[in-house]
Amino acid sequence: PQVGARICLNSHIGTVRFVGPVDSTNGIWIGVEWDDPSRGKHDGSKDGKQSKISGSFIRPTAGVQYGVSFLEALTSKYIEALHGSETQEKVLLGSSAGAIEVEAVSLDKIRRKFARLDHLREISLDNANIVRGDSNGSISQTCPNIRGLDLSQNLLSSWEVVAQITREMPLLERLALNRNRLQLPSCSESLLDAFQKISEIQLNNTLLTWAEICWLMAILPRLQVLEVGYNQLTSLALHHSLGQFPQLSSLQSLNLDSNLFSDWVHICTVLKEYPNLQRLILTANNIESIPLLLNQQRNDTFPSLRYLFLSDNQISSWNSIDALSTWLPNLQSLSLSGNPLVHGIDNEKHARPFTIARVPNLVMLDGTSITFRERTDSELFYLSQIIQQGVQTEAQRQEEHPRWAVLCELHGRPNEIQNLPTAPDKLSNHLMGLYFFLTDKLPISLQNGSYRSRVISQGGCTMDHSKKISMQVLPSMSLRILRIKICKVLKLDVRRTKLRCWLRMWDGSFAELEAVNNTRDLDWLGLENGSQLI
Structure with missing residues (x-):
């Protein structure tokens, strides 16, 4: 194999970083950087030669898989030899972990249906050891109607190879390339005709930087949905060309799930450049707090965002929830489960009504719709809890509870706690x-x-x-x-x-x-x- 090629050995995928002899040994060795860092037996060194920290040296044995072409993988998965009508077949139910076996009838009819590759609209070839495309025109002749394509976890080594495949799918709209390691070309012009109709792309666990992701947006003029989770991203460092591509305005949904983001202000500062971004997934990051956006900072608001996923972060203060509506004035759907703020028996009792009362435009919380009655109950209960905090000035209440004045105007000012010493308004009363x-x-x-x-x-x-x-x-x-x-x-x-x-x-x-x-x-x-x- 050549340096930079992708190989597979015992279901482990890696990139070739060295090919050649090693001192004091006979034959050829392959130095491999494995996608799974725990795969390497050592730091990739042998007799002074070193590949990568997550690598190891292997022999080019028969067990090493160097990959197949796209059509070879497609044919292998979707075209199966007919068994004949007299053949009795048994199938293991996938959900039974091999414990349940049933007799199946008319499987040959299903095989004939899928054998019509020109009728297929969705193709899944994940983990199929695809390493290259095919001869010019052969893919478009075989499967011209593909709208969705999953090429996750294959042996693809560069975007040129991906373009060689997608260029022959003129109707392709959805593309999944999760868990691949793709090298960017030095020039994007050669790829401009390969992704013209792509509106959704998945690049989870590809270890791309944000600068590389911005570079890719330039060749995806119709991109609406982008997934770049599990990429160890810590920041959205501004790319030098950010804002120069008018096609960025098409982006509507961005998935940054399971990265390492912690700075809310930085995230909003960068992403507000995408004027039509409506959905942002920040699940399982390291966000601890959201600062209040002051009046003089109103130009930093994110008015287009309506759906926000913040589950499994480190948010622990209600001040962060109060701040959300200052950053996101049109927020309609919020996910908060798994944060310290809403975790634990004591917090869970108040978490939902408090969140609903503090974020005025929410219609969905943690996947459940908020009815008019629930919002009214939540806001009344929230007011009752504020008044039970004891005697405070109006300024103090407004500072600690930014919606105090608005809710009092909407529902009426609740009685002070000293006027109701025997019947405080507790959650249990509701x-x-x-x-x-x-x-x-x-x-x-x-x-x-x-x-x-x-x-x-x-x-x-x-x-x-x-x-x-x-x-x-x-x-x-x-x-x-x-x-x-x-x-x-x-x-x-x-x-x-x-x-x-x-x-x-x-x-x-x-x-x-x-x-x-x-x-x-x-x-x-x-x-x-x-x-x-x-």
Whole structure:
């Protein structure tokens, strides 16, 4: 192999950094820098020769894979020899980890369907050891209708090779190149015709710098969605050509998930140059605080951004949440889960209503819609908590709670705490108690397969009081949040648990709380203090 080539050995991918003899040994050695730093047995040195810190020397044995062409990989995956109609085939269910084997029929029909490569619109060839394109025109003749292409974790070594493939896909709109290590060419002019219609590109775990990412935007004139997570980025250092490319205005969504960003001001300063950027994903970074944007700094606002993901950062102060609306006046959707501010039993009680009250335009928080009733309850509760902090001047309250005056004007000023010594407005005063009776069996009326029935007649099920749990919730809570809370109490995996609930009616019958009503408030669904459910 040549220096710079990509190879694969025992499922580990690396870049060739040295080819040749090593002193005191016979034959040729290959010095490899592995993508996985733990793969190398040492620092890549042998008898004074060194490749890279994450590398090692290997022999060019038969186990080393040097890659295949795009069409070879495509044919290998999508065209399979027919087994014949008389052949009985067995298939392992993918979700059973090989534990369940079933007989499959008519698989040859599926093979014939996928064998029509010219009909394919979406192709996934991740981890297929692709190292090169094919002869000029062969790809466009074979699969001319491709709209989406996944080439993640292959042996591609440069953007010229990627362009050789995509240039023959005139309809291509979505491209995934995750976990590749691609060298940039010295001149971008040779690539300008290869990515003209790309609107979405994934470059996660490619170790590109922000300057290189900006360089790539110049050859992606229609780019709307950009993913560059897991790239160890610490800053968005301004590229010398930033702002010169009018196509940057097309960017609408940027994913910076699982990088190393910590400076909120720096992020906003750079990204406000993208006037149509609406969605920003900063999940799992190192952001600790968001400073308040002062009136004289209003030119630094980020008015286009509407969707912000800040889960799993290090935010620990409510001042940062107050500051969000000064930076992002049109913020509609926010994700905060996994931050110290909302973590822990004490914080979780107040986190959702406090966040809703502090950010005025939110309509979605942590993936759950905010109803008009929930916003009203949250803002009233927030005002009651402010007043319970004791006697403060108006200036002090306004400084600590920037929405104090606005909320007082909207809902009326709450009574001072000294006027209500015996009945302070606590969160518990707004809660209602629900009782749940657990069962792992379907009610009697549903055991015969009548799943379309949503009402169980009186006596149709047994309520086991030994399996009763109680829960305090806000009436404005959505049914979806209630299901999540039940799973947490029972220590169940929310994603893998199918939870069905029936509400006991006044006449003793039971009505199912259907999933289609997940966004409805509990009080809208008829739940009240003392309601019983199974």
